[in-house]
Each structure stands twice: as C-alpha cells, then as structure tokens.
Amino acid sequence: EEKKKTTTTTIVWNDEDKKFETADKEAYLEYEARGEKIFELTHTYVPPSKRGLGLAGHLCVAAFTHARNHSIAVIPTCSYISGTFLPKNPEWNSLIYKEV
Numbered sequence: 001e002e003k004k005k006t007t008t009t010t011i012v013w014n015d016e017d018k019k020f021e022t023a024d025k026e027a028y029l030e031y032e033a034r035g036e037k038i039f040e041l042t043h044t045y046v047p048p049s050k051r052g053l054g055l056a057g058h059l060c061v062a063a064f065t066h067a068r069n070h071s072i073a074v075i076p077t078c079s080y081i082s083g084t085f086l087p088k089n090p091e092w093n094s095l096i097y098k099e100v
Helices: 055-069 079-088 090-095
Strands: 011-014 019-022 028-033 038-045 073-076
Touching: 011 055, 019 055, 028 055, 038 055, 038 079, 055 073, 055 079, 055 090, 073 079, 073 090, 079 090
Parallel strands: 038 073
Antiparallel strands: 011 019, 019 028, 028 038
C-alpha cells in the first residue's frame, strides 16, 4: 500500500549566510544586500533529487514576500528568477528595483 507524501515546504531566512533556504538547507536562494533596502537575488539552487517539486518557486515567493514586508527592492540577477519565475508571477514585478 502506497502512502502519498504531503510535502510542507518550510523556507527559512538565513540572514547570516544571506540566503533563503529549505529547513534541510539543501535548496536555497542566495542574495547580496545592496544597501539597506535592496536585495540582489543572485542564485537559486535545488538539488537534482528535489527538482520538479516547485521548491525554486517556493524559495522565490519567500524572498519576494520578505522583501515586500520589509520595503526592500529586488534586483533579479538569477536567470531562473528573471527568466522563469517573474514571467509566470508578474504580481511581484512591482518589487523590482528601478534606477531613478
């Protein structure tokens, strides 16, 4: 008898290491702080064993939600975020940093 796995994804903000990561630290989204109110999202990583579960999207939502809640603008340097996540989730575009 096969039991269905229910996956609850907990994403943790690791301020010290400058990343948002899964509780097991295997999947993560790295960022650089550019001043107090700008995060440059530089890299998203999900190990091969966990791909296809939507973890990269969960990491992005956690990072963007954190940015929104703290009035932080985002620079999406990571190709996954700029090329895949944002086109599929345009509601987050208002957080993108715009040079004045």
